[in-house]
Amino acid sequence: MYKQIKIESKVMNLRIVEKTIDEVTNELGISQDSYGKIMVSTMEGVNNAILHGNHSEPEKIVDIEIEFKDKVLKIKITDEGKGFRPEEVPDPTVPENIELLSGRGIFLMSHLADKIKFSKKGNTVTMTFKNIVS
Numbered sequence: 250m251y252k253q254i255k256i257e258s259k260v261m262n263l264r265i266v267e268k269t270i271d272e273v274t275n276e277l278g279i280s281q282d283s284y285g286k287i288m289v290s291t292m293e294g295v296n297n298a299i300l301h302g303n304h305s306e307p308e309k310i311v312d313i314e315i316e317f318k319d320k321v322l323k324i325k326i327t328d329e330g331k332g333f334r335p336e337e338v339p340d341p342t343v344p345e346n347i348e349l350l351s352g353r354g355i356f357l358m359s360h361l362a363d364k365i366k367f368s369k370k371g372n373t374v375t376m377t378f379k380n381i382v383s
Contacts, residue, residue, distance in 0.1 A: 250277065250317040255310050256295075258303035258328070266295050266313060273315055277322070283381035286361040287322065293354040294326040294374050302328030302372055322378040332371030 254269055256262040270291055274284045295311055303309035309329040316323045338355055359365045362376035 250315075252315045254313050256313070257307045258299045258305055258309045258311055259307050260296070260299060260305070262299075262311075263292060263295060266291060269313070269315070273317070273322075277317055277382060279322075279381050283378060287324070287378055287381070290358045290361045290376050290378075291324050291326070293358050294324070294376065297354045297374075298326050298328035298330075298372075301333070302330030304330070320379070320382065322381055323375060324378075325373060325375045327368075327373040330372050332368070334371055335367045 250273070252269065252273060254265065256265055267288070270288050273279075274287060279287065291313075295313060298311040299305060303311065312325075312327045314323075314325040314327075316325075335355060340356075355365075358374070358376060363379045364377040366375045366377075367373065
């Protein structure tokens with residue numbers, strides 16, 4: 250199974266992504282626990298792509314690819330931004346960052362997905378989810 254959607258960089262388009270994740274998880278018979286992990290991780294990734302990657306410039310596109318193969322779900326999110334270095338994002342769990350309003354998305358994604366990988370440029374994230382079918 251493979252799906253691809255492309256959205257303009259508008260926060261309101263997150264609902265398109267949410268609907269797509271709902272459809273995919275229903276079609277695959279994803280367990281409820283896995284559904285939550287997939288939904289939160291994907292929404293965080295797309296939100297980051299819109300806000301930080303594309304700076305909410307609607308003419309810039311966020312590309313979301315969803316592939317289910319050999320019992321593994323991969324979600325790849327690519328923005329048109331210049332990229333970033335994930336290792337330079339401050340740890341949101343250290344005391345000096347606890348009260349910051351941003352900076353938790355990558356932390357959440359890396360803890361909810363079985364694997365997370367960023368492209369060398371830093372404008373693509375691929376999340377992998379295993380053992381998700383109940």
